[in-house]
Amino acid sequence: MRNMIKHAEMERTSVLEKQVSLERERQHDQTHVQSQLEKLDLLEQEYNKLTAMQALAEKKMQELESKLREEEQERKRMQARAAELQSGLEANRLIFEDKTTSCVSTSTRKIKKKKSKPPEKKGSRTYFGAQPHYRLCLGDMPFVAGTSTSPSHAVVANVQHVLHLMKHHSKALCNDRVVNSVPLAKQACSRVSKSKKSVVPPSSSVNEELSDVLQTLQDEFGQMSFDHQQLTKLIQESPTVELKDNLECELEALVGRMEAKANQITKVRKYQAQLEKQNIDK
Numbered sequence: 476m477r478n479m480i481k482h483a484e485m486e487r488t489s490v491l492e493k494q495v496s497l498e499r500e501r502q503h504d505q506t507h508v509q510s511q512l513e514k515l516d517l518l519e520q521e522y523n524k525l526t527a528m529q530a531l532a533e534k535k536m537q538e539l540e541s542k543l544r545e546e547e548q549e550r551k552r553m554q555a556r557a558a559e560l561q562s563g564l565e566a567n568r569l570i571f572e573d574k575t576t577s578c579v580s581t582s583t584r585k586i587k588k589k590k591s592k593p594p595e596k597k598g599s600r601t602y603f604g605a606q607p608h609y610r611l612c613l614g615d616m617p618f619v620a621g622t623s624t625s626p627s628h629a630v631v632a633n634v635q636h637v638l639h640l641m642k643h644h645s646k647a648l649c650n651d652r653v654v655n656s657v658p659l660a661k662q663a664c665s666r667v668s669k670s671k672k673s674v675v676p677p678s679s680s681v682n683e684e685l686s687d688v689l690q691t692l693q694d695e696f697g698q699m700s701f702d703h704q705q706l707t708k709l710i711q712e713s714p715t716v717e718l719k720d721n722l723e724c725e726l727e728a729l730v731g732r733m734e735a736k737a738n739q740i741t742k743v744r745k746y747q748a749q750l751e752k753q754n755i756d757k
């Protein structure tokens with residue numbers, strides 16, 4: 476009987492120990508599961524952050540790609556405009572060369588006709604000739620590319636300003652008798668001068684001056700075209716976006732100056748064509 480009671484107590488204690496161990500294992504499993512759930516929550520939060528950052532990065536990439544496409548289209552448009560201006564200038568130059576050759580041929584024929592006329596007899600009276608006036612040959616004048624013609628403290632700019640005044644026949648460079656509209660012949664004999672017409676400069680000198688002015692404008696336009704090519708090359712090789720934007724602004728301003736210069740060349744050519752037409756009509 477005692478053995479049976481002792482055996483029953485031993486079984487009861489073993490069962491209790493098993494229950495305690497099972498309870499401990501259950502609690503351990505619960506803590507492990509809880510920690511795993513917390514880790515899973517953290518992983519989900521990190522995943523949500525990464526997806527949001529990826530969406531933002533994709534949006535920025537799309538914006539940058541659209542901006543790059545717009546800049547590429549603008550650059551192509553500016554290159555097309557510059558090429559159009561260059562081709563128009565080349566066509567105008569060819570037309571001008573054809574017209575100048577025809578004008579030179581007509582002027583040589585007129586000179587031959589004038590030489591064939593008999594010389595007029597001079598009167599017995601001798602009058603004082605008109606005040607001699609030096610006519611500047613613009614072909615002998617140098618041109619400083621890229622220098623302003625406005626007054627400045629720089630020596631090169633002042634030289635360019637003086638050359639500009641000489642090319643445009645400024646009265647500031649003439650003496651008082653030349654600036655005065657009354658020549659010496661009119662002061663000597665006023666009666667004879669009333670019947671005579673005012674002396675008009677020959678059309679050949681005007682054509683030469685216009686040709687020199689046109690050549691100067693074409694040289695300036697050629698320098699601008701060279702600057703345009705250099706700016707385009709710098710834009711393509713620019714390492715930063717800020718530098719590229721600044722160069723593109725300079726390129727737009729240069730294209731505007733090229734358009735203005737092309738308009739000046741067109742006006743000079745139109746005026747030259749009008750003079751040639753008047754000479755042909757005469």
